[in-house]
Amino acid sequence: xxxPPRVLIVSRLFPPEVSAGAFRLxxxxxxxxxxxxxxxxxxxxxxxxxxxxxxxxxxxxxxxPVLRDAGGNxxxxxxxxxxxxxxxxxxxCTRFDAVVAExxxxxxxxxTFIAWVKRSAVVYYAADVWTDGVxxxxxxxxxxxxxxAMERAVLRRAHAIISVSDGVTERLxxxxxxxxxxxxxxxxxxxxxxxxxxxxxxxxxxxxYTGTMSEWQEPDVFIRAFAQLAxxxxxxxxxxxxxxxxxxxxxxxxxxxxxxxxxxGGVIExxxxxxxxxxxxxxxxxxxxxxGYDFARPTKTYAAAAVGTPVLFAGPEAGSALVRxxxxxxxxxxxxxxxxxxxxxxxxxxxxxxSEARRADRARWARENVSLRAVADRVTTVISQVLQARTSTxxxxxxxxxxxxxxxxx
Numbered sequence: 072x073x074x075p076p077r078v079l080i081v082s083r084l085f086p087p088e089v090s091a092g093a094f095r096l097x098x099x100x101x102x103x104x105x106x107x108x109x110x111x112x113x114x115x116x117x118x119x120x121x122x123x124x125x126x127x128x129x130x131x132x133x134x135x136p137v138l139r140d141a142g143g144n145x146x147x148x149x150x151x152x153x154x155x156x157x158x159x160x161x162x163x164c165t166r167f168d169a170v171v172a173e174x175x176x177x178x179x180x181x182x183t184f185i186a187w188v189k190r191s192a193v194v195y196y197a198a199d200v201w202t203d204g205v206x207x208x209x210x211x212x213x214x215x216x217x218x219x220a221m222e223r224a225v226l227r228r229a230h231a232i233i234s235v236s237d238g239v240t241e242r243l244x245x246x247x248x249x250x251x252x253x254x255x256x257x258x259x260x261x262x263x264x265x266x267x268x269x270x271x272x273x274x275x276x277x278x279x280y281t282g283t284m285s286e287w288q289e290p291d292v293f294i295r296a297f298a299q300l301a302x303x304x305x306x307x308x309x310x311x312x313x314x315x316x317x318x319x320x321x322x323x324x325x326x327x328x329x330x331x332x333x334x335x336g337g338v339i340e341x342x343x344x345x346x347x348x349x350x351x352x353x354x355x356x357x358x359x360x361x362x363g364y365d366f367a368r369p370t371k372t373y374a375a376a377a378v379g380t381p382v383l384f385a386g387p388e389a390g391s392a393l394v395r396x397x398x399x400x401x402x403x404x405x406x407x408x409x410x411x412x413x414x415x416x417x418x419x420x421x422x423x424x425x426s427e428a429r430r431a432d433r434a435r436w437a438r439e440n441v442s443l444r445a446v447a448d449r450v451t452t453v454i455s456q457v458l459q460a461r462t463s464t465x466x467x468x469x470x471x472x473x474x475x476x477x478x479x480x481x
Contacts, residue, residue, distance in 0.1 A: 074109075075107050075108055075109045076108050076109065076168050076169070076455070076458045077108070077109045077111070077166060077167045077168045077169075078103050078108045078109070078110050078111075078167065078168065078169050078170075078171060078454060078458075079110075079111050079112075079113065079162070079165060079167035079169070079170045079171070080096055080099065080100060080110065080111070080112045080113070080114075080170075080171045080172075081112075081113045081114075081158060081162065081170060081171070081172050081173075081178060081181075081182050082096050082112070082114055082172070082173045082178065083114065083115050083137065083145040083151070083154045083178065084096065084114070084115075084145070084173070085097060085100075085112055085114035085115075085132065086124065086126075086127075087117050087121045087122050087123065087124045087340075088115075088117050088118070088121050089121065089122070089313075089338050089339070089340065089341065089344075090282075090283070091198070091258070091282070091370040092173060092174075092198060094260075094261060094341070094370075094443060095173075095196075095198065095258070095259070095443070095446070095447075096112070096171075096173065096196075097127065098259070098261065098443045098444060098446070098447035099171070099196075099447045099450050099451065100112060100127060100130045101127050101130070101447065102444070102447035102448050102450070102451040103451050103454065104127070104128075104129040104130060106451050106455065108451075108454075108455075109131075110129065110130050110131065111130075111131040111132075111133065111165060111167070112130060112131065112132045112133065113133050113135070113158065113161050113162070113165070114132065114133070114134055114135070115134060115135060115136070115137045115145060115154060116134045116135065116136045116137070117134075118139060118143035118144075119143070120143055120337065120338045121338070122339075122340035124340075133161070135154070135157055135158075135161065137150065137153040137154045138150045138153040142314045142315065142316075142318070143314070143338075144314070144315075146316075151175055151177050151178070152177070154178065155177045155178055155181050158178065158181050158182075159181055159184075159185065162181070162182065162185040162186075163185060163188070167189070167191055168191055168192065168458055168461075169186075169191060169192040169193070169194060169230075169454055169457060169458055169461075170182045170185070170186050170191060170192070170193055170194070171194045171195075171196055171450075171454065172193065172194070172195055172196065172225075173195075173196040173198060174196075174197070174198060174199065174201055175201055176201050176218065176221040176222040176224075176225050177221060179195050179221075179222075179225035179229075180221050180224060180225055182195075183195075183224070183225050183228045183229070187228070192230045192231075192457045192458065192461050193225075193228065193229045193230055193231075194229065194230065194231045194232075194233060194450075194453065194454055194457060195225055195226065195229040195231075195232050195233070196233045196450070197226075197232055197233060197234050197235070197239055197243055198235050198239075198258075199235075199239060199364075199367065200222070200239060200242040200243065200246070200363075201218055201222055202215065202218050202219045202222050202246065203242060203363035203364065204287070204363065204364070205218050206362075206363050219246070222246055223246050223247045226243060226246055226247055226248040227247055227248070227249070229248075229252065230252065230457050230460075230461070231252055231254065231453050231454070231456075231457045232248055232252050232253045232254070233253075233254055233256055233450050233453060234253050234254065234255045234256070235255075235256065235257060235258040235368075236255065236257065236258065236366060236367070236368050236389075237255060237366075238365070238366020238367065238368075238389050239255075239366060239367075240253050240255045241366065242366060254449070254450075254453050256446050256449040256450055256453075257440075257441065257446055257449075258368060258370055258373065258441065258446065259370075259373065259441045259442055259443035259444075259445065259446035259447075260370060260373035260374050260376075260377050260437065260441055260442075260443050261341065261377075261443045261444075262377050262437055262438050262441075262442050262443070262444075263444075264341045264342055264345055265341070265344075265345045265348070265373075265374050265377035265378050265437075266345070266377065266378060266434070267349070267377075267378050267379040267430050267431065267434040269342070269345045269346050269349045269378060270346060270349070271346060271349045271350025272343065272346035272347040272349070272350050273347070273350050274350070275306070275308065276304070276306055276307045276308070276352055276418070276421070277307060277308040277309065277310050277350075277351055277352065278293070278297070278307070278308075278309050278310070278351060278352055278353055278354075278355055278383070278414065278417075279309075279310045279311075279312070279347050279348055279351040279353075279354055279355065280293060280309070280310070280311045280312070280313070280354070280355040280356075281311075281312045281313055281344050281347070281348060281354065281371060281374065282312075282313045282369075282370070282371050283313055283314070283315045284311065284313055284314065284315030284316070284317050284318050284321060285315045285316050285317060286316060286317060286359075287358065287359055287362055287363075287364050288315075288317075288357045288358060288359065289317070289357065289359050290311070290317070290321060290355065290357055291317070291320060291321050291324045292357060292385060292405065292406075292407060292410060293309065293355045293357065293383075293385075293410060294309060294321060294324045294325050294328060294329065294333060295324065295328065295407045296407045296408075296410035296411040296414060297309050297329060297332070297333075297411070297414065298328040298329050299407065299408075299411040300411055300414055300415055300418075301329050301332055303415075304418060307332075307352070307418065308332050308333065308334060309325070309329075309332065309333040309334070310333075310334050310336060310347065310351075311333065311334070311335045311336065312335075312336045312337065312338070312339050312343075312344060312347060313337075313338060314337065314338055318335070321333075321335075322335060344374070345374070345377075345378055348374060348375055348378050348380050349378045349379075349380060351380055352381075352417050352418055352421045352426070353375075353380065353381045353382065353383045353400060353401075353414070353417045354371060354372075354374070354375035354380050354381070354382050354383070354400075355383050355385075356369050356371040356372050356375070356382055356383065356384045356385070356386075356390070357384070357385045357386050357405065358385075358386035358387055358390055358405075359386065359405065360386055360387045360405050361387075364387075365386075365387035365388070365389060366387075366389050367387075367389065367390065368389055368390055368393050369390060372384060372390065372393060372394065372399065373437060373441040375399070375400070375433075376397065376399050376433045376434065376436055376437040376441070377434060377437035377438070377441070378430075378434065379429075379430030379431060379432075379433045379434040380430070380433070381399065381400035381401070381417060381420070381426055381429070381433070382394050382399045382400035382401070383400055383401050383403065383410070383413050383414065383417060384400065384401070384402045384403070385402075385403045385404070385405045385406075385409070385410050386405050390402070397433075397436050397440070398429070398432065398433070398436075399433055399436065400417070400433075401413040401416060401417065
């Protein structure tokens with residue numbers, strides 16, 4: 072009997088961590104199992120604040136302790152190395168026919184090298200372009216040069232590249248990726264969890280921001296805008312869920328401008344996030360224009376659309392066009408005044424019932440266009456095609472993947 076294809080996923084992010092990358096790869100693992108692949112995941116021990124959920128049936132998840140920053144993130148050079156260096160040995164001691172690696176490019180480079188040693192296939196999942204990211208954060212020129220070299224090396228050696236948007240595809244091509252090897256699959260959200268049928272977390276009136284709080288989002292712009300209308304609407308609040316590098320800055324701005332009106336709820340599980348988004352006047356999404364992320368379409372937009380809550384997007388044209396074309400809410404310029412005006416309009420629509428009347432349409436758009444399950448199935452198809460093309464050259468390595476959801480690497 073022919074054995075199932077063996078696919079290894081390597082990533083510092085995987086459920087139960089709460090992030091778009093973790094959700095994306097969790098859905099991919101489930102899709103691969105459903106298509107009769109043997110799936111192993113080599114990832115990290117989750118942070119203490121991660122929700123306690125069981126690994127998906129049939130997915131062999133192996134976890135390794137890593138360094139994390141103060142917020143519990145694997146974010147920074149030392150943190151990345153604490154995952155990537157042990158990954159070399161972990162991969163050498165695992166048999167696989169294809170490996171799927173996500174960012175950062177350091178992980179992609181490790182996966183590419185070990186796959187070359189084992190004569191296995193590499194699929195690189197490019198959710199973003201890290202060279203652009205380090206440039207946007209003002210990294211020193213030597214760091215940018217090294218990052219660009221690593222990213223190009225991974226892209227040029229990958230047997231297939233998965234891109235989440237046309238904008239990312241364009242940037243990957245400029246970095247030297249072969250367009251023929253890139254498949255643009257889009258990004259998605261779990262429409263089973265994020266649904267208009269979930270119960271609102273609160274009956275009060277509030278705007279909500281969920282997910283990462285970083286330099287390339289600068290969500291303090293929403294607090295500054297809210298301060299302009301806080302006295303007009305004394306019952307309205309802002310709620311932030313998640314964490315990130317600028318969280319302390321946000322707390323300081325909130326205390327200075329609107330003390331007692333902004334609440335920070337920390338990292339919450341997806342179901343709770345869906346409930347808070349469901350009850351909000353609008354979900355807040357931002358990207359700072361002109362720093363290298365103008366092509367991005369944040370998953371936060373899809374999460375809001377899936378539960379039918381309007382989006383208030385502030386940022387570049389790609390994200391704005393998504394909101395406008397899908398009639399998902401309002402797209403505003405990245406200015407305090409423009410965002411404050413949009414907040415007033417959204418409050419008015421919530422009061423007169425217009426927003427609720429459009430909920431079903433927004434949720435339908437999400438089911439038809441950004442289902443995470445459909446995205447994962449498209450990636451699985453790409454992986455299957457790569458494996459079929461390399462069937463005659465794949466050779467065994469060291470250890471069979473055995474179905475287990477509880478073992479850790481030793």
